[in-house]
Amino acid sequence: MIDNQVQSTFHWSHATDLLTSIELIYHIDSSENKQQSTIPLHLKFKHLQTSVELFTIDTYLQFDSDRDFYSINIIEYIRSMKPENFLIESSITSETCQTSHTYMILSSTNLHLRPNQTFKLNPTLSFDLRQLTDAQPESTCKLRTIQIKFExxxxxxxxxxPKEYTFTYCDGSCSSTFHQSSMHAVLQSIINRKTGNVPRPICAPSQFADDNFLLRQTDGSIAIYPIKDAIVKQCACL
Structure with missing residues (x-):
């Protein structure tokens, strides 16, 4: 904080090929005036080793009333930079010195998912599962996605x-083809068809991945949290 200027510095060393946005987010304490729809923002781009100023930008942060903060997407500025290794200094005027946190959030909609693999048993037990299941119609259990907006x-x-999110889920029927399933599911499917004494296996997540979310805490502040099992990576008949 210098002369009512809230200053933040970021070291940029990433490629932008897979990114869709690079946001600066200012979370400002509730005691400050939030009636303004915009706040002036001054950006400096500097050489990493020498701190020589490459260029400056005067622009504006936009207020997001749903999320209660100011933000700006600076991806086009960063894409224009050569080389891809530099410092970014941002500053805004804060009359009450109550600005809480500044964040840089990188977003990408390129979700790399491995395609479903065929069911594999122990090599010593390799055989065609369709011999057990009487060549019933193949399973349609698959990984599917839908775009959602949290607002x-x-x-x-x-x-x-993120504001928008690629939500992954499992959907489809389970019959003779099993995606990374278990012998238990194979036998359950056979018992279901032969006797009806147990339910048919259902299409469900079999592998997850974690993700990071910027969340508001109970005291009103915001912080980045790792969320366990937020992304479905594979589906199976279980």
Whole structure:
């Protein structure tokens, strides 16, 4: 904080090929005036080793009333930089010195998912599972995706970023083809068809991955949290 200027510095060393946005987010304490729809923002791009100023930008932060913060997407500025290793200094005027946190959030909609693999038993037990299942119609159990907006779900105030999210889920029928399933599911399917004494295996997540979310805490502050099992990576008949 210098002369009512809230200053933040970021070291940039990433490629932008897979990125869709690079946001600067200012979370400002509730005691400050939030009636303004915009706040002036001054950006400096500097050489990493020498700190020589490459260029400056005067622009504006936009207020997001659903999420209660100011932000700007600076991806086009960063894409224009050569080389891809530099410092970014941002500063805004804060009359009450109550600005809480500044974040840089990188977003990408390129979700790399491995395609479903065929069911594999122990090599010593290799055989065609269709011999057990009487060549029933193949399973349609697959990994599917849908784009969601957290503000449409009424979660924008709680989930600060991402604003949009690729939600993955499992859907489809389970019959003779099993995706990374177990012998238990194979036998359950056979018992279901032969006797009806147990339910048919269902299409469900079999492998997850974690993700990071920028969340609002109970005291109103915001912080980045790792969320366990947020992404479905594979589906199986279980």
């Amino acid at each position: 449409d779900l009424g979660l924008a105030y709680l989930i600060i970023r």
